[in-house]
Amino acid sequence: MMPLDYQVYVVDDEETIREGIALALSDCYTLTTFADAESAIEKVAEAPPDLILMDIGLPGMTGMEALGRIKEIHPEVLVIMITAYEDINSVITCMKRGAYDYIIKPIHMEELENTIKNALETIRLRKEVRALQERQLTETTPCFIGESNAIHDVMAFISMVAKSPDTPVLILGETGTGKELIASTIHYRSPNFQGPFVTVNCAAIHKELIESELFGYEKGAFSGASTSGKTGLIEAAEGGTLFLDEVGDMGLDTQAKLLRFLEEGEFYKVGSTQKRKVQTRIVSATNRDLDKMILEETFRKDLYFRLGVIKINVPSLNERRDDTLILANYFMHTFAEKFNKPILGMTDEAEKRLLIYSWSGNVRELRNMMERGVLTARGERLTVEDLGLEDVRRGEVMENGATGFAPLPPTGIDIQEVRVAMETFYFKEALRIAKGNESKAARLLNLNHHTFRYQRKKILPDA
Numbered sequence: 001m002m003p004l005d006y007q008v009y010v011v012d013d014e015e016t017i018r019e020g021i022a023l024a025l026s027d028c029y030t031l032t033t034f035a036d037a038e039s040a041i042e043k044v045a046e047a048p049p050d051l052i053l054m055d056i057g058l059p060g061m062t063g064m065e066a067l068g069r070i071k072e073i074h075p076e077v078l079v080i081m082i083t084a085y086e087d088i089n090s091v092i093t094c095m096k097r098g099a100y101d102y103i104i105k106p107i108h109m110e111e112l113e114n115t116i117k118n119a120l121e122t123i124r125l126r127k128e129v130r131a132l133q134e135r136q137l138t139e140t141t142p143c144f145i146g147e148s149n150a151i152h153d154v155m156a157f158i159s160m161v162a163k164s165p166d167t168p169v170l171i172l173g174e175t176g177t178g179k180e181l182i183a184s185t186i187h188y189r190s191p192n193f194q195g196p197f198v199t200v201n202c203a204a205i206h207k208e209l210i211e212s213e214l215f216g217y218e219k220g221a222f223s224g225a226s227t228s229g230k231t232g233l234i235e236a237a238e239g240g241t242l243f244l245d246e247v248g249d250m251g252l253d254t255q256a257k258l259l260r261f262l263e264e265g266e267f268y269k270v271g272s273t274q275k276r277k278v279q280t281r282i283v284s285a286t287n288r289d290l291d292k293m294i295l296e297e298t299f300r301k302d303l304y305f306r307l308g309v310i311k312i313n314v315p316s317l318n319e320r321r322d323d324t325l326i327l328a329n330y331f332m333h334t335f336a337e338k339f340n341k342p343i344l345g346m347t348d349e350a351e352k353r354l355l356i357y358s359w360s361g362n363v364r365e366l367r368n369m370m371e372r373g374v375l376t377a378r379g380e381r382l383t384v385e386d387l388g389l390e391d392v393r394r395g396e397v398m399e400n401g402a403t404g405f406a407p408l409p410p411t412g413i414d415i416q417e418v419r420v421a422m423e424t425f426y427f428k429e430a431l432r433i434a435k436g437n438e439s440k441a442a443r444l445l446n447l448n449h450h451t452f453r454y455q456r457k458k459i460l461p462d463a
C-alpha cells in the first residue's frame, strides 16, 4: 500500500515548540503551524487536516474551546492536546470532549512520534474502511440514475439519512419508481454496509407464514414446521439492513410483533419463550396509501410512525419527465451490451413520444420497454415501432415535455377555447382507446360513469 500523505496542523503560541515539532516531523508529514486557535480554526474550516496538535493554554481562544469548535466543524479530525503538567484537569475535560490523546510538556520527541503514529494508524484504518465502502458501493449497488431536481433532492436526503446505522426509513412511491434500489443504496452507504441486506416481500409471503419467516420458529412450533427449527429473516439481517418491501400488505398480528421489535429491539421466535435481541436497520417501502389504510384500520398508526422516523417520497416518472431520456439511454446501452446489439440511439420521433408517454409502471415500465426495444430492433436506432409507441400519436406530442403543456405564446391564449378543445380531445381519445366502452373511458379520465355520461353529452353532443 502507498504511504498516505498526512496533513498535520500544529497550534502553539510558543515559537520554540512550533519550530521543534516542525523540525522533527516535517520530513514525514505535511506540517502547517499556527500561533493561535482563531487562525487555525479558519484554516480547518476550509481545508481540514488529518491531525491537529494543539496547546491547551493558548492566548485568546483556549485550546479547549478550539477543540469544541473543531469537533463541530469536522468531527473526524483527530486532535492531540499539548499541555503543561499542572494542567491535567483540563486534559481530562478535553478527552471527554473528543480529543484523541495528549502529550505533556516538555515534549519528548520519541513520545510525540509514537502518539502521532497511533493517531495516524487510526486515520489510515478509517480511510481504508471508507475506500472499501466506496468500492463495495460501486460494485454492488446498481446505479441510481436521475438528473431531475426532484431526484437530486431525494439522493441528497438519502446520503444524509444513510449515515445512521439503525434509524428506520419508510420509502413511499408508486410501483416501479425505484424504492428497492433506494433501500439498497441506503444500506450500502450506511455504517452497516458490510452486513447483510435482506429483502422480504411482504406481499409475496402468505399472511400465515410471514411471522415465522420474519421471526423464525422453534422446532415443532406448528404442524409442518421443520424439525430443526428456523432462523428468521430479522436474525439473518443482524448487523445489516432488513428491507420490508410492500409493508402495507402485512397482517395486523405481524404488525403488532414488528412494532414491538422496533420499539425494544427484541422478539420471540414462534413457539419460543426465549427473548432474542438483534441489531438491524429496518427500511420499509410500499406503494399503498398508508394514510387511507390507517383510517380503515388495516394498518397500525403507531407502526406507521415507528417505521417512518425518516420518510422518503419517491416522485413518479410522470412527475420528473426530465429523467425520461437519461434513464432510457442508460437502459438502452445496458441492454445493447447485454444482447450484443449495435444500437447507437433512438430516432427523434421515438424520443419525443417517450417524453409524452404516460407511465403507469414508472421506471420499471421504461426499463422493460427499452429491453424489448433493444432485443427486437433491426436498425441502429430504436424506432417508435421498436418501442411500441405507435399509439402515442404526433398530434399528442406537446412542445413542453416537462409539464405536458405547450408554452404560452407572447400573444396569449383564449383559455376557454383551450379548455373546450382539450376536453373534446380527451373525451374523444378516451372513447377511442376504450373502443366506445363508457365505463372504461370514464376510468381513463378519472371520472365516475355518471359524470362522464353527463359531460359527454355536453362536450360531444353528436357522438
Ligand SMILES: Nc1ncnc2c1ncn2[C@@H]1O[C@H](COP(=O)(O)OP(=O)(O)OP(=O)(O)O)[C@@H](O)[C@H]1O
Pocket: 142, 143, 144, 145, 146, 173, 174, 175, 176, 177, 178, 179, 180, 181, 182, 245, 285, 286, 287, 363, 364, 367
Ligand atoms: N433511478 C433509477 N435508476 C436506474 N434504475 C432504476 C431507477 N429506478 C428504478 N430503476 C429500476 O427499475 C426497476 C424497478 O425498480 P424497483 O424494483 O426499485 O421499484 P419499486 O419502487 O421497489 O417497485 P415496487 O413498488 O413495484 O416494488 C428495477 O429494475 C430498478 O433497478
